Amino acid sequence: MARIATFAALIAVMGLVPPLPLFGNVTPITLQTLGVMLAGAILGGVPGALSVVVFLLLVAAGMPFLAGGQGGLGAFFTPSAGFLIGWVPSAAVVGWLARPHGGRPAWWRVALGTVVGGILVVYAIGIPVQALVTGIPLAKTALLSLMFVPGDLAKAVVTVLLVTALARAYPRAFRRSGRGAGRRPADARPANDGADRSVVGGRS
Amino acid sequence: MSGTTADGRPVGVVSPGRERSGGEVRRRARGRDRVERLFGTYLPGHSVIHRLPAGVKLLALAAVGITAAAVPRPEVLAAAGVVTFAAFLLAGLVGHLARQLARLAWLILAVAAGQLLFALPVPLVVANTARMTIVIVLASLVTVTTPASQVLAALERGLQPLRRFGVDPPRVALTLSLTLRTVPVLARQAAGIRDAQWARSGRYSVTAFVVPLLVAALRQADRLADALAARGLDKGPRPPR
Amino acid sequence: MTPCHAGPQEEGIRFEGVSVERGEARILDDVTVTLRARRTAIIGRNGSGKSTFVRLVNGLVEPDAGSVAVDGLDSVRERRRLRRMVGFLFTDADSQIVMPTVAEDVAFSLRGRGLDRAEIQRRVTEILARFGLAERAETPAHELSGGQQKLLALCSILVAEPRIVVADEPTALLDAVNTRRITGVLRRLSQRLIVVTHDLGFAAGCDEALLFHESRLVAHGAPADVIAQYERDYC
Amino acid sequence: MTPCHAGPQEEGIRFEGVSVERGEARILDDVTVTLRARRTAIIGRNGSGKSTFVRLVNGLVEPDAGSVAVDGLDSVRERRRLRRMVGFLFTDADSQIVMPTVAEDVAFSLRGRGLDRAEIQRRVTEILARFGLAERAETPAHELSGGQQKLLALCSILVAEPRIVVADEPTALLDAVNTRRITGVLRRLSQRLIVVTHDLGFAAGCDEALLFHESRLVAHGAPADVIAQYERDYC
Ligand SMILES: Nc1ncnc2c1ncn2[C@@H]1O[C@H](COP(=O)(O)OP(=O)(O)OP(=O)(O)O)[C@@H](O)[C@H]1O
Ligand SMILES: Nc1ncnc2c1ncn2[C@@H]1O[C@H](COP(=O)(O)OP(=O)(O)OP(=O)(O)O)[C@@H](O)[C@H]1O
Ligand SMILES: O=C(O)CCCC[C@@H]1SC[C@@H]2NC(=O)N[C@@H]21
Ligand SMILES: [Mg+2]
Numbered sequence: 001m002a003r004i005a006t007f008a009a010l011i012a013v014m015g016l017v018p019p020l021p022l023f024g025n026v027t028p029i030t031l032q033t034l035g036v037m038l039a040g041a042i043l044g045g046v047p048g049a050l051s052v053v054v055f056l057l058l059v060a061a062g063m064p065f066l067a068g069g070q071g072g073l074g075a076f077f078t079p080s081a082g083f084l085i086g087w088v089p090s091a092a093v094v095g096w097l098a099r100p101h102g103g104r105p106a107w108w109r110v111a112l113g114t115v116v117g118g119i120l121v122v123y124a125i126g127i128p129v130q131a132l133v134t135g136i137p138l139a140k141t142a143l144l145s146l147m148f149v150p151g152d153l154a155k156a157v158v159t160v161l162l163v164t165a166l167a168r169a170y171p172r173a174f175r176r177s178g179r180g181a182g183r184r185p186a187d188a189r190p191a192n193d194g195a196d197r198s199v200v201g202g203r204s
Numbered sequence: 205m206s207g208t209t210a211d212g213r214p215v216g217v218v219s220p221g222r223e224r225s226g227g228e229v230r231r232r233a234r235g236r237d238r239v240e241r242l243f244g245t246y247l248p249g250h251s252v253i254h255r256l257p258a259g260v261k262l263l264a265l266a267a268v269g270i271t272a273a274a275v276p277r278p279e280v281l282a283a284a285g286v287v288t289f290a291a292f293l294l295a296g297l298v299g300h301l302a303r304q305l306a307r308l309a310w311l312i313l314a315v316a317a318g319q320l321l322f323a324l325p326v327p328l329v330v331a332n333t334a335r336m337t338i339v340i341v342l343a344s345l346v347t348v349t350t351p352a353s354q355v356l357a358a359l360e361r362g363l364q365p366l367r368r369f370g371v372d373p374p375r376v377a378l379t380l381s382l383t384l385r386t387v388p389v390l391a392r393q394a395a396g397i398r399d400a401q402w403a404r405s406g407r408y409s410v411t412a413f414v415v416p417l418l419v420a421a422l423r424q425a426d427r428l429a430d431a432l433a434a435r436g437l438d439k440g441p442r443p444p445r
Numbered sequence: 446m447t448p449c450h451a452g453p454q455e456e457g458i459r460f461e462g463v464s465v466e467r468g469e470a471r472i473l474d475d476v477t478v479t480l481r482a483r484r485t486a487i488i489g490r491n492g493s494g495k496s497t498f499v500r501l502v503n504g505l506v507e508p509d510a511g512s513v514a515v516d517g518l519d520s521v522r523e524r525r526r527l528r529r530m531v532g533f534l535f536t537d538a539d540s541q542i543v544m545p546t547v548a549e550d551v552a553f554s555l556r557g558r559g560l561d562r563a564e565i566q567r568r569v570t571e572i573l574a575r576f577g578l579a580e581r582a583e584t585p586a587h588e589l590s591g592g593q594q595k596l597l598a599l600c601s602i603l604v605a606e607p608r609i610v611v612a613d614e615p616t617a618l619l620d621a622v623n624t625r626r627i628t629g630v631l632r633r634l635s636q637r638l639i640v641v642t643h644d645l646g647f648a649a650g651c652d653e654a655l656l657f658h659e660s661r662l663v664a665h666g667a668p669a670d671v672i673a674q675y676e677r678d679y680c
Numbered sequence: 681m682t683p684c685h686a687g688p689q690e691e692g693i694r695f696e697g698v699s700v701e702r703g704e705a706r707i708l709d710d711v712t713v714t715l716r717a718r719r720t721a722i723i724g725r726n727g728s729g730k731s732t733f734v735r736l737v738n739g740l741v742e743p744d745a746g747s748v749a750v751d752g753l754d755s756v757r758e759r760r761r762l763r764r765m766v767g768f769l770f771t772d773a774d775s776q777i778v779m780p781t782v783a784e785d786v787a788f789s790l791r792g793r794g795l796d797r798a799e800i801q802r803r804v805t806e807i808l809a810r811f812g813l814a815e816r817a818e819t820p821a822h823e824l825s826g827g828q829q830k831l832l833a834l835c836s837i838l839v840a841e842p843r844i845v846v847a848d849e850p851t852a853l854l855d856a857v858n859t860r861r862i863t864g865v866l867r868r869l870s871q872r873l874i875v876v877t878h879d880l881g882f883a884a885g886c887d888e889a890l891l892f893h894e895s896r897l898v899a900h901g902a903p904a905d906v907i908a909q910y911e912r913d914y915c
């Protein structure tokens with residue numbers, strides 16, 4: 001629960017970075033998608049998605065946590081509402097693809113997860129909703145949304161780099177079980193960081 | 205885990221509308237602005253709209269939103285527009301409506317221009333844009349007339365039926381509060397990291413910023429979990445491995 | 446020293462052959478001791494295992510070998526009851542405060558005790574008044590100064606009426622005045638106190654002291670003697 | 681006191697009528713002073729404005745009124761040059777460490793100076809050896825102990841060869857040995873040093889001291905006098 005709350009807060013903090021409103025489109029480019037990808041990749045599928053849910057509930061309650069200090073129920077009726085909703089399954093899919101068995105993810109899995117979950121899933125929900133709200137035909141809306149692709153790909157790359165760097169900087173991040181997970185006989189302890197090179201631990 | 209504060213207000217947030225004596229109000233006004241910026245966009249007041257239960261407002265909003273989307277006829281939209289305007293009048297927030305519309309202007313224009321660009325018929329463009337605008341400003345009316353704590357409490361009540369699917373509303377409410385507490389903590393850490401990074405290299409790089417921020421966040425999460433445990437809140441059952 | 450068949454009535458905090466491991470490392474190694482004094486100071490170098498040791502008291506850390514019993518309650522099996530008995534003051538007030546506003550944070554400690562709202566409200570107000578925070582009840586916790594945050598953390602602990610207070614470096618980062626204020630409050634507590642501190646002056650004022658070095662308990666006795674040993678052998 | 685037409689050759693860190701505001705609050709109020717001593721201590725209560733004051737030195741905080749000049753360089757206009765001249769040790773080592781491992785973190789300070797890899801590597805190894813961290817070069821920086829993290833932060837600053845070192849509460853949370861170690865390093869620095877500290881003993885060993893109270897500079901002079909005033913009037 002603490003991690004879910006903290007990552008929800010992290011997504012909010014990333015909203016403090018000023019967004020880039022691109023002329024000609026009504027949906028801003030924001031760093032928050034990076035937060036969503038990270039939540040999925042680091043927390044895993046379900047907790048990652050839950051942290052996005054928590055974040056969105058707070059937005060709905062009126063917190064100005066969206067890019068550019070936006071917030072409130074109105075946010076769920078703008079053209080970008082679908083993207084917001086899409087963040088929930090997005091984090092889940094990123095988590096499932098990146099870390100199907102928990103533990104430290106392989107870089108190519110993170111890459112796969114962020115592209116499929118972090119980009120495709122978000123677009124799959126966001127673009128139709130935007131088309132619906134604005135009344136602009138789906139195909140044209142999709143065309144407009146192409147301008148997000150470079151930014152989102154960059155965020156996917158950054159996520160891969162970050163997850164790899166984090167694994168080095170703070171290996172505890174990916175421990176399968178948190179601290180205090182209960183008593184285990186000494187010889188059955190899961191592989192720790194030092195054991196990475198060994199075959200113990202059965203990490204995928 | 206009752207999900208309420210000491211004085212019986214529901215979880216969460218400061219109630220920025222609490223009255224204080226005259227001088228105090230002015231002295232605190234600035235601080236209150238800061239609170240509001242961080243903790244929500246409620247504008248205190250005593251109108252009928254302010255006093256309506258949060259749940260009623262949320263349901264009304266949903267009703268208008270769904271009707272406008274399902275029956276996109278000019279007379280329906282006109283009626284919705286009138287209702288919305290009347291609600292703002294009742295709340296005494298016409299000024300806020302104007303500001304809100306001004307803020308939305310670029311969005312409205314962009315949406316309308318986009319549709320015209322794609323050669324949609326003008327009446328349809330007007331209807332589409334009007335529908336979107338009405339729902340957004342009506343939603344913002346709900347937000348500014350309802351303290352965030354009430355919205356959260358209504359949410360908690362609204363989640364009750366989901367108990368059957370394993371949702372634990374008080375736990376959700378608690379998580380929301382924890383998040384609110386954590387936002388300023390992380391924001392301050394983020395500022396510290398940005399300062400340190402600049403002081404050392406004179407440039408900003410995303411990885412050199414986000415890696416320490418992630419580490420800080422994860423540590424904060426661990427410490428928060430410890431603090432919760434120490435204060436009597438046991439961690440939920442771990443999923444079996 | 447302590448009889449092994451001690452019943453649950455037994456007073457004191459008993460550590461029996463306690464070891465804690467993290468990865469390959471033993472961060473606490475075979476500690477056996479019983480704390481009976483009213484105020485116990487824990488001293489030692491950075492990384493010597495002090496925080497780990499006090500976290501055993503309320504089950505935040507579980508022993509990998511040995512056992513911890515507080516007044517006869519096992520720290521693992523009776524963890525839930527123990528946590529009600531022990532108030533824990535963390536070094537970093539930022540992570541100790543879990544709710545957005547001052548009053549809510551104090552009220553959080555009274556959750557799930559079957560108290561009604563008015564009663565919770567009464568107790569929260571009373572304790573905030575006692576520590577001079579009454580006016581700040583509705584303030585967001587992050588707007589308090591460092592000293593006030595520590596006081597809030599103390600309020601949130603004491604409102605739950607613990608039998609034992611554990612404080613891990615309670616005065617770090619505080620100025621002279623705030624330090625005096627917090628140590629004054631801690632000294633005057635009626636509860637049993639276990640305090641980890643680098644402030645040897647404060648340690649000297651306690652009733653007993655423990656010295657840790659490289660994961661081992663190396664001295665236990667009168668503060669003056671233990672401090673002397675610390676300064677002689679490990680500084 | 682200081683001539684207004686001072687040229688860029690001027691030595692010393694000159695604050696001229698500096699105020700800093702945050703919201704309605706003045707967190708630093710009309711400070712005029714010139715620091716010329718080799719080691720300056722800044723003391724005062726929590727929230728008195730000490731950190732704000734030292735952050736002016738390398739342009740992390742910009743004055744809302746008045747100006748700051750370091751050896752004649754304006755802290756706002758010449759911010760980039762200043763940043764290279766000033767090494768800043770933050771209170772919280774956690775946020776100061778920006779790269780995953782010890783060696784990478786030190787190397788980060790040498791980025792963008794046009795040094796080749798071998799040279800960077802050489803300097804990093806040298807400074808780590810000087811501070812006893814050579815063996816930990818490949819360790820994740822966040823796994824170091826508190827004292828080691830502070831040493832790492834110092835390495836990362838000194839490797840860039842600053843002319844001025846600013847340290848904001850460098851010994852908070854450290855044990856007696858690590859405190860002595862860090863203060864020892866700071867005392868022996870050849871650079872000019874500005875240190876914010878609650879450790880009045882350390883302040884006493886500096887060449888001059890500044891006392892802040894409620895956003896104002898209330899004393900400037902020999903450490904012994906300034907400390908005496910602090911203890912007399914503000915404690
Ligand atoms: N979860 C953990 N995983 C790995 N190592 C740990 C963990 N917790 C603590 N340690 C290590 O155990 C040792 C003892 O830590 P502890 O926090 O008990 O020291 P301490 O005496 O409180 O030190 P300080 O005075 O710096 O607070 C340290 O070397 C620390 O790095
Ligand atoms: N960004 C900010 N916004 C609002 N207030 C601030 C900001 N930065 C500092 N302050 C306030 O300015 C005052 C002085 O802060 P500063 O950090 O300089 O104090 P300090 O003397 O370093 O205290 P300490 O000993 O606790 O570190 C404090 O009351 C603080 O709350
Ligand atoms: O802040 C909002 O109102 C929602 C923003 C949604 C932004 C979408 S998410 C996918 C795409 N990538 C971006 O950077 N922005 C859009
Ligand atoms: Mg400790």
Ligand SMILES: [Mg+2]
Pocket residue numbers: 730731732848
């Ligand atoms: Mg400070």
